[in-house]
Amino acid sequence: MIDFAIPKDIELLLATLRKFVDTEVIPCEAEVDDSDALPERATKLRRKAQELGYFAMGMPAEVGGGGLGCVESCLVEEQIGRTSATLVHHVFGRMSHLLLLCEGEQRDLYLLPTVRGERNYCFAITEPEAGSDAAGIKTRASRVDGGYVLNGRKHFITQGDTADYAIVTARTAPESPEGGAISLFLVDQGTPGFSVSRRQPMMGHRGTGHAELVFQDCFVGDSALLGARGNGLQLMLQHGLSRARLVTVGGRSVGQATRLLEMARDYANARTQFGKAIGSFQLVQAMLADMATDIFAARLMMLNAAWELDRGLEQRGKIAMVKVFCSEMLGRVADRAMQIFGGAGYTRDLPIERIYRDCRVMRIWDGTSEVLRLQIAKSLLRSELVL
Numbered sequence: 001m002i003d004f005a006i007p008k009d010i011e012l013l014l015a016t017l018r019k020f021v022d023t024e025v026i027p028c029e030a031e032v033d034d035s036d037a038l039p040e041r042a043t044k045l046r047r048k049a050q051e052l053g054y055f056a057m058g059m060p061a062e063v064g065g066g067g068l069g070c071v072e073s074c075l076v077e078e079q080i081g082r083t084s085a086t087l088v089h090h091v092f093g094r095m096s097h098l099l100l101l102c103e104g105e106q107r108d109l110y111l112l113p114t115v116r117g118e119r120n121y122c123f124a125i126t127e128p129e130a131g132s133d134a135a136g137i138k139t140r141a142s143r144v145d146g147g148y149v150l151n152g153r154k155h156f157i158t159q160g161d162t163a164d165y166a167i168v169t170a171r172t173a174p175e176s177p178e179g180g181a182i183s184l185f186l187v188d189q190g191t192p193g194f195s196v197s198r199r200q201p202m203m204g205h206r207g208t209g210h211a212e213l214v215f216q217d218c219f220v221g222d223s224a225l226l227g228a229r230g231n232g233l234q235l236m237l238q239h240g241l242s243r244a245r246l247v248t249v250g251g252r253s254v255g256q257a258t259r260l261l262e263m264a265r266d267y268a269n270a271r272t273q274f275g276k277a278i279g280s281f282q283l284v285q286a287m288l289a290d291m292a293t294d295i296f297a298a299r300l301m302m303l304n305a306a307w308e309l310d311r312g313l314e315q316r317g318k319i320a321m322v323k324v325f326c327s328e329m330l331g332r333v334a335d336r337a338m339q340i341f342g343g344a345g346y347t348r349d350l351p352i353e354r355i356y357r358d359c360r361v362m363r364i365w366d367g368t369s370e371v372l373r374l375q376i377a378k379s380l381l382r383s384e385l386v387l
Contacts, residue, residue, distance in 0.1 A: 010072055017054060017079045024048075025083045025091055032086055032207035033354050045091045046117065054080075056093045056115045058247065060100070063107075064115040070247065070306040077251025078299075082259045084358060085252065086207040089159065093117060098167060098184070098240045101227040110165060110186055122163035124154040124187075124213050125236075131156075132371040134169070134182075135233060139215060141170035141183060147222050148172070150185065150193070150215040160211030161196050164189055168215070169232055182232035185224045193218030204357035242316060244366050245323035246309065250302035253326035253362060254295060256355060257333040261291045263352070264337045267344075278340070287336040294329045301325055315386065317379025320372040327362035328369060334359050 006014070024045060031039050049055050058073040059065025068076060080092050088094075095115065102111040113119040130136040139152025150170055160166070165188045172183040187194055197212045227235045265288060268279030278284050305322050308315060334356045338345040345352035363369045379385040 006075065010075065014075055014079055016052075017076065018082070020049070020052070020054065021079055021082050025080075025087050028087060029084050029351060029354070032084065036206040038086070038090055038207055042087065042090055045087075049091050049093075050117055054092055055117055056095050059095050059097075059115050063100070063111060065095070070243070070309045071303060073247045074251045074302050074306045077247050078255040078258070081252030081255025084207070084354070085205055088252070089208065094120070094159070096123070096167075096240050097243055098226070098235065101184075101235065101239060102186075105223060106186065106226070119164040120159060120162065122157050122159045122166050123240075124157050124160065124166040124168040126156045127153060128155055132368050134236070137169055137171060137182065139168070139170045141172045141185060141220075143172070144219070147220050147224065148185065150187070150218040150220065152215050153197075154213040154215075155211075156200060157211050157213055158205075158208055160213050161199050161209035166194075166213065167226065169236075170215075172229055181230060183229045184226040184232045184235060185220055186226050187215075187218065187220055187224060191218055191220065202361075204354070204359075204361065237316070241366060242309070242314060242319050245372075246302065246305055246319050249362055249366055250298070250305075250322045250326045253330040253359075254299050254302060256359060257291070257295050257298070257330050260333050260337040260352070260355060261288070261295060264288060264291065264340045267341055284340060287340060291333045291336050294332055298322075298326045298329045315379070315384070317376050317385035318387075320367070320375045320379075323367060324369045324372050324376070327359075330359045330362055 028042055057066030057068050057076055061067030080088050099111045127137050141148040141150050168185045168187050169182055171181045173181040193216050195214050197214045200210045202210050268284055271278045301322050305318050338352055341352055
């Protein structure tokens with residue numbers, strides 16, 4: 001017998017978390033979007049989230065996190081994903097399991113302070129000529145006595161202008177086969193040779209800086225190497241991207257879509273045209289039904305893949321399916337919500353247009369839908385994907 005029941009303690013966590021998001025975090029969204037900056041009250045919300053135990057919930061308890069498994073993290077991400085990604089990162093913490101690769105002094109300098117909310121980081125992966133092709137990066141880390149010298153350029157780096165340090169991908173052995181030459185480095189802001197060349201304006205996600213980073217003869221010591229040298233791509237897939245695609249994109253997509261559905265439902269009941277609530281019109285009902293069906297399917301896909309991941313049954317093809325379906329589902333739901341709200345949804349008086357802008361990038365970051373469809377097909381053709 002399959003039991004889909006959520007444990008009582010997790011139900012309580014989700015209920016209190018949703019109340020916190022809806023009553024305290026969401027009211028901050030408009031100010032962040034209008035000013036393209038984080039107001040002081042956002043910092044106060046971060047401190048309150050830490051006091052309530054809502055910070056770094058997906059990190060292991062032994063390093064100071066909440067100790068939630070993948071299924072629990074997806075359910076939590078649904079609730080915090082109801083608000084903007086900018087506020088999610090700032091209030092609840094942006095955590096990657098890649099940080100668990102930290103050893104020795106790295107734990108005290110990077111892992112533990114980040115989990116405590118004392119330090120922020122960014123991922124410096126994408127380059128002008130290497131996006132989906134992560135193995136095609138040009139940034140190099142040349143071996144020298146006592147460390148490495150980094151040279152290269154990164155762009156579209158979320159929080160790149162404000163992060164205390166960066167997790168940087170660099171090619172450590174240009175002559176090696178593809179995939180075996182990439183390593184990960186922890187590089188502090190302010191390191192000589194590491195600079196932010198410009199902040200790149202974006203269509204959405206205002207309040208979060210997206211920056212171009214430059215590494216010019218940037219020396220880092222041997223202690224900056226994160227994980228095994230030359231194994232960076234595998235480490236990113238194993239400890240970073242899979243969980244990000246599933247929990248972050250999957251959970252937040254379901255959370256945002258659910259919020260949009262609730263708004264569209266309430267509006268359809270309240271808005272009248274031709275003497276009737278628009279919710280009585282069959283074509284509006286069809287849009288609401290499709291939105292609800294999409295969300296239901298996405299949630300079950302996400303939780304099934306998370307359940308398998310918790311049991312060590314990681315299927316990258318299945319996680320890719322979740323990322324593709326959930327991100328595209330959110331786009332469909334946002335478009336239908338805009339249609340139901342009509343002209344009111346297109347104005348900045350309501351959050352519909354902001355969510356519409358913000359959600360578009362879900363189909364691009366952490367693997368484009370097109371690249372992930374190729375991965376899904378390859379998994380099927382190799383009989384690696386078990387449905």
